[in-house]
Amino acid sequence: MSDDSNPLMMLVWILPIILFVFYGQRIQLLVTSSEIKKAIKKLDSFRDTSRTELINYIKHTLKANDDPVKKIDRFLEYFTIMPVDMDPNGIVDKVHHIVRSREDFTRLQVKSLSPEMNDIELTKVQTLLEIASSLQMIYKIVNHMFLTAKKQNNYPLILPLQMMLPFIMEQAEAMKEAIPAFKTGQPIGDGIGPMVVGKMMLNNTKNSITFQTVSSEIDFEGRKLLLLKAEGPGSTVGRPADALEIIVSNDKPDAIIMIDAALKMEGESSASIAQGFGAAIGGIGTEKFQIEAIATNNAIPIFSIVIKQSVKEAITLMTKEIADTADDVCVQVYDMIRENTTQGQSVVIIGVGNTAGVPQ
Numbered sequence: 001m002s003d004d005s006n007p008l009m010m011l012v013w014i015l016p017i018i019l020f021v022f023y024g025q026r027i028q029l030l031v032t033s034s035e036i037k038k039a040i041k042k043l044d045s046f047r048d049t050s051r052t053e054l055i056n057y058i059k060h061t062l063k064a065n066d067d068p069v070k071k072i073d074r075f076l077e078y079f080t081i082m083p084v085d086m087d088p089n090g091i092v093d094k095v096h097h098i099v100r101s102r103e104d105f106t107r108l109q110v111k112s113l114s115p116e117m118n119d120i121e122l123t124k125v126q127t128l129l130e131i132a133s134s135l136q137m138i139y140k141i142v143n144h145m146f147l148t149a150k151k152q153n154n155y156p157l158i159l160p161l162q163m164m165l166p167f168i169m170e171q172a173e174a175m176k177e178a179i180p181a182f183k184t185g186q187p188i189g190d191g192i193g194p195m196v197v198g199k200m201m202l203n204n205t206k207n208s209i210t211f212q213t214v215s216s217e218i219d220f221e222g223r224k225l226l227l228l229k230a231e232g233p234g235s236t237v238g239r240p241a242d243a244l245e246i247i248v249s250n251d252k253p254d255a256i257i258m259i260d261a262a263l264k265m266e267g268e269s270s271a272s273i274a275q276g277f278g279a280a281i282g283g284i285g286t287e288k289f290q291i292e293a294i295a296t297n298n299a300i301p302i303f304s305i306v307i308k309q310s311v312k313e314a315i316t317l318m319t320k321e322i323a324d325t326a327d328d329v330c331v332q333v334y335d336m337i338r339e340n341t342t343q344g345q346s347v348v349i350i351g352v353g354n355t356a357g358v359p360q
Contacts, residue, residue, distance in 0.1 A: 029155045032162050036146050039165055043139040046176045050132040051076065053179050057128065061183075062114040062121060071113060075106070076133045096286040120185070123212075123234035127182045127356070131175050138172050174312040181317040182235055187357040189313040189322050193259040194229040196329045197351030198360040201227050206360055209246055213238035214360055220334065222343030226253060228350045235356035240281070241290035247348055248294055254345040256295060256302045257333060260352035264308035271321040272308045273329060275336065280304035281352045303336055305329055 051072070058068045080102055083094035110125050111117060117125070142161065149158035181188050187195065201216040208231065209215040216227045226247055230238030247253065260280040264270060279291045279302055295302050307325050337347055 029149070029153060029158060032155075032158055033146070033150060036142075036158070036161065036165065039169055040139070040143050040146060042169070043135070043142060043172055046172050047132065047135040047139045049176060050128070050135050050179060053183065054125070054128045054132050057183055058113055058125065062117055062125070064114045068113050071109070072129070072132075075109065075129055076136050078102075078106075078133065092286055092289045095284065096290075099284060099286060120234040123236045123356075124182055124185065127235040127354075128179065131179060131182070135172060135175055138168060142168060171311055174315050177312065178315040182356060185233055185235070185357050187318040187323070188315055188354060189309045189318050190261045190315060190353040191318060191355055191358045192261050192307045192322055192326065192329075193351040193353040194232060194355035194358045194360075195318075195323070195351070196259050196326050196333070197227050197229040197349055198232065198355075198358050199326055199330060200225070200333075200349070201229070201360045210239050210242045212236045213240060213243045215243060215247070216360070220337060223337060223341055224346040225337070226346060226348045228348065229358075229360060230351075230353075230355040232355040232358040232360055235354060237283070237352070237354050239287075240350050240352060241287040241294070244291055244294055244348060244350070248298055248300070251346065252298055253300060253348045254341055255337075255347045256291075256300055256350065257336060257347060258291075258302065258304045258350045258352055259329060259333065260304070260306055261314050262306035262308055263314065264310060268308055270309055270313060271319070271325050273325060273332065274306050274308065275332065276304045276306070278302055278304060280306055301340070303340065305332055305336070 055069055055072055058064050058072070080098060083091060083098060085091050106126060106129070107122065110122060110129065113125070114121075142165075145161045146158065149155070149161070178188065200218065201214075204216045204218050204227075206214045206216045209228070212231045212234070214229060214231045218225045218227065228238075228240055228243050228247075230236045230240075244256070258280040260282070262274070262280065264272070279288050279295070281288050281291065291302070294300070307322060307329065309322060313319060313322065333349060341347055
């Protein structure tokens with residue numbers, strides 16, 4: 001008798017098929033769960049580390065009068081409800097108002113932790129608080145999706161989480177590793193835009209044009225250059241849109257050039273430079289909308305220069321490779337001015353990004 005007709009061998013082949021038909025999803029859920037559990041445990045340690053670092057910084061470096069733990073734990077649970085968008089008319093103004101209100105409220109609450117806190121330390125604590133609250137939210141969302149899928153034995157529900165987990169972990173690890181740079185007030189990759197404009201401002205008069213934003217005016221080959229950046233070396237992105245609105249209301253420029261960091265694609269070289277058109281600025285979108293509206297209403301062309309970098313490079317200590325691009329970007333800015341303007345015209349140059357550790 002051949003092995004093919006052996007009942008025992010047939011059972012060996014059929015049983016696994018039956019098992020996978022009826023219990024395949026559950027088996028896949030168990031296999032995937034172990035990987036996700038490890039990631040959740042790591043996220044939990046990240047959020048604990050960020051919270052501990054923030055508390056220790058306020059307690060020991062800023063010497064808070066009272067125990068800040070309860071207040072910080074309350075801050076970490078704050079949430080923002082976006083406005084109704086069924087009617088999109090005016091939605092940007094509503095979002096802008098809510099975001100600004102949240103920033104102002106957080107600033108006052110952070111200031112109350114230590115009355116002697118200066119503006120630079122205040123911006124550091126705000127940034128550390130944002131990192132801690134972001135890591136906490138990431139942990140909660142991932143843990144919620146995992147527990148829901150596990151509770152319902154629902155493998156398709158866990159698939160999107162499994163696919164997105166590498167990207168989520170990349171961002172979470174970058175935020176965790178960004179803490180030392182912000183605590184010590186060192187430049188991060190995202191600060192390359194302010195660094196370039198800060199270099200152009202050297203040895204020139206600087207003026208505070210709006211909240212946490214400075215400006216300077218220089219001459220270049222018969223053209224007037226109006227330079228804008230967040231006020232360093234505090235950890236802030238400033239308010240470039242408000243500053244641009246003030247400049248345009250006083251003297252309409254002939255062009256706008258924006259310099260910012262940009263996420264590189266896989267395979268692209270880090271610290272590579274690219275030129276383009278349009279408002280190069282990230283964030284929730286209100287600043288970008290405001291800048292685009294100002295440019296459109298006044299028929300001002302917007303040019304942009306971006307320095308490519310990874311998520312980790314953007315929010316951790318600036319690498320030498322990225323810092324070394326500053327001089328090359330300056331050269332490209334001047335070439336762009338020569339190519340697109342003539343003598344007697346004016347150009348606004350905006351250094352976009354977090355200016356932590358970058359003076360002017």
